[in-house]
Amino acid sequence: MSADAQTPAEPRQKAEAVVLVGGRGVRLRPLTLSAPKPMLPTAGVPFLSHLLSRIRAIGIEHVVLGTSYKAEVFEDHFGDGADLGLHIEYVVESEPLDTAGAIRNVSDRLTADDVLVFNGDILSGVDLAELLGTHRDTEADVTLHLVKVDDPRRFGCVPTDADGRVTDFLEKTENPPVDQINAGCYVFRREVIESIPEGRPVSVERETFPGLLSSGARMQGYIDSSYWLDMGTPAAFVRGSSDLVLGNAPSGALPGPTGRSLVAAGAEVAGDAVVDGGSAVGADCAIGSHAHVSASVLFDGAEVEAGAVVERSVLGAGARVGAGAVLRDVVIGDGATVGAECELLDGVRVWPGVELPPNGVRFSAD
Incomplete structure (x- = not known):
């Protein structure tokens, strides 16, 4: 599915996006010695360009980048985002805060009720408009994009009930009860982000999500079988770039035709x-x-x-x-x-x- 093939509906109310791009990309060294992982040339443009094109395609205009490693490279390339039809802001993480801590770290830049949050090293074909629509239709506190994989033992496992509501959030296990995993893309109510402890490392998998479940919050799963790839290793990086060029993975940022x-x-x-x-x-x-x-x-x-x-x-x-x-x-x-x-x-x-x-x-x- 191309970016243009996503559900072409403007969100009913404004939403914003946060992209977490602070990682050091150790698994991709030596490539990441000179540039952050999301800025590596991927199918002709920085990898992050592909994600930003899909965010803009569903009508979102305000994006906050949570940066850390070589933070200046992002702003030097994308500036204020106007060339992409976006308004991009940058928040630098001065010390590692883990995923939830990094989300909380950018909260003062957010004003919308609903916030899409992305790990900046995932290449995905999920229909972002449908994901956002599911979050709103179910009145969820947090909605998680879940994908089914052949071997879920390497990932966090996320069981859901018949209505798609998340019932548990399990760390890596040798005997996972289901084959659906956390795909690194979420929709948060802004109030939930503001409830995350500030100024210290906080893990979404080990603290935020289990805490929300125990409190009775509604955590919804959006399960699909679209293209999905963690680009964190050299083999995955090469595969992802090739899939973008071949047209197997979606993007509105390719600088030429697929082929x-x-x-x-x-x-x-x-x-x-x-x-x-x-x-x-x-x-x-x-x-x-x-x-x-x-x-x-x-x-x-x-x-x-x-x-x-x-x-x-x-x-x-x-x-x-x-x-x-x-x-x-x-x-x-x-x-x-x-x-x-x-x-x-x-x-x-x-x-x-x-x-x-x-x-x-x-x-x-x-």
Whole structure:
């Protein structure tokens, strides 16, 4: 479903959005050494752009970003949000406050009755207008977007009754009673946000939600089977970017049509090179003769020399892959060099500026 295919109804009353983007993105290092995770180039634009486009598509105009790590990068790029038809404000978290604490930290910027809250590293196809409508129709205090997954043991498990009302909120368990999990997107009544303790770390999973349940508050589940992906690991990041390019995940922010690849203006791709699988190629990149780039992300200025193979991998800004090299499921930091005929496999991460020697050297994460 594209962003334009969401329910095209203006909310009955104004709602606002909060996006939590303060994490350090440790699982994505070395990519996040130079930029926060939500600002990494994803299908041609910063990842956060895709979410903001979907927020604007349902008529929400006021967005508050809860920032921390490299906070200035967000405002430098998005400014006041006017170019996106938004009014964006920024609140910096000076010390870690956990999810609920971070939500409470921005509460003085909120005026609407209903507030959509997003984890800033989730790529989702949920119909945001329907989610908001469910929250209002059920007169819920908090509504949680829930998705069904094949293996819920890795996530918080959220049982609901026949009316969709949340009955429990369980941490990771080896024997989850249901397959539906917290998807990292919520609608809060503003009064609930203001009741969260201020000035200290507060977890929504361990404190806020269990406390609301025990007090008899109405917590509603909105359950669907739309696209959903936590973009926190390199493999997930590559998959999410590829799915956006291929049109499998929704966005109104793609800088070009969906298809086999998305190649930025200024990139040079040899006529006999193959770029497919939803690859995103940044500005000023170069891909040489007979090279094959598949389901990968190339940041601005990356170079893939003749005959090299790059699959399901990320090349940081200015990274270079030598002729005949083979890269599968790896991350190459900004400015790093992979020598000719080198082979990197299965989760290898090359730090910025590192130069790997040529001539058939094989590296794997194992």
